[in-house]
Amino acid sequence: MGSGTDTGAYAYEQKVAVEAAEEAGALLSARFAKAHTVGSKGDGGDVVTDLDLAAEEVILARLRTHFPHERIVSEEAGLLEADGSRTWLVDPLDGSNNVAIGLTAYAVGIALCVDGSPVVGVVHEPVTGRTWRAALGQGAWCGTTRLGGPRAQLPRCGPVLAWTQGHSVSRSDVRAQALRGALELHSRRVLQLWAPLLGWTMLASGTIDGYLGYRAEAVDFPGGALLATEAGVEFRSLSGGPFRVGFDGPDSGRSFVAARGEALAHLVDLASAATGGTPAAE
Incomplete structure (x- = not known):
């Protein structure tokens, strides 16, 4: 993963999340051109593609292997119940509507929450291969670069x-x-x-x-x-x-x-x- 969050609290959880997101991202990238819509959710026209389901299967398999007794809430599968204060959140394909029309703006997201609050966050962008990650109290990182956030000054031309x-x-x-x-x-x-x-x-x-x-x-x-x-x-x-x-x-x-x-x-x-x-x- 690089420096910054390889050790310390939630290092193992973050490692698993990064590996799961990147494996799912590789699948999405390889199959992007052949994606097709398999369903819809809500009344606003949001779609579900076959890639949502395939990427979700990859991520859930890893999480269940490494954390078999922890709750998971996934975008398509819903709630996979378990006892305890830890909950994994999985968005296997954030940007399904983009993928459905051939727009290459999408990501994979995985988070771990304890008592409802996030302690690990991972976002992988398959198009560029970049992965962003954070653990509570340890900064936010992309590769070996620590992220400094936006400037505090309001741009004269508007934000x-x-x-x-x-x-x-x-x-x-x-x-x-x-x-x-x-x-x-x-x-x-x-x-x-x-x-x-x-x-x-x-x-x-x-x-x-x-x-x-x-x-x-x-x-x-x-x-x-x-x-x-x-x-x-x-x-x-x-x-x-x-x-x-x-x-x-x-x-x-x-x-x-x-x-x-x-x-x-x-x-x-x-x-x-x-x-x-x-x-x-x-």
Whole structure:
């Protein structure tokens, strides 16, 4: 894996997660051109491909081999129940809608949560072969490079931001419309990637300035958010209050602003104004 997180707490768990993500990524890359849709989820048009299922099988096999008595929540398989406080979160193909139309913007995500909070986060991008990883209190890394997160200063031409929303958010959701509209008006660019984990790698690497999420998905959010947190990113609720990163609870508890310094204040102001500035709006 390189330096930084090869030893210390959760080193073994991180090693297994990296190996599983990279094995699944190799499968996705090899079969990308022949991917086909096998189903859909929700009413918003989100799809499931044969590659989702194949990559998931690879990852679950590794996790069950190394951690046979631990709970797993996977994007397609759902909850694989077990006792204890540890839960693995698996997104075998983040960006299924992109893959279905031949767009090479996708990733593999694996996270470990203890008592609902992330302690390991791994994101692998098959297209470039890069893997980002973080363990609680040990920084965020890509290869041997420790990630420093985004700059604290607000760019004069406006920030570049990423946006994510959960599958259950409808096109007619007025709060989502207000948030996206405010971002478009007051930012240089807003990335809507259909692959939220890629946004987290960019934020942790400092190539974008902030991230705003509305009712984010439980499976891919915690691992990506840990990468950002370990790179120095701060989180707030849409009204500017404290925010806890986790996967449990309703999706209304996963609406957030993530940035640092002036950019964080700028995003909180935009989000608060767009949602009326009240916790109920979150």
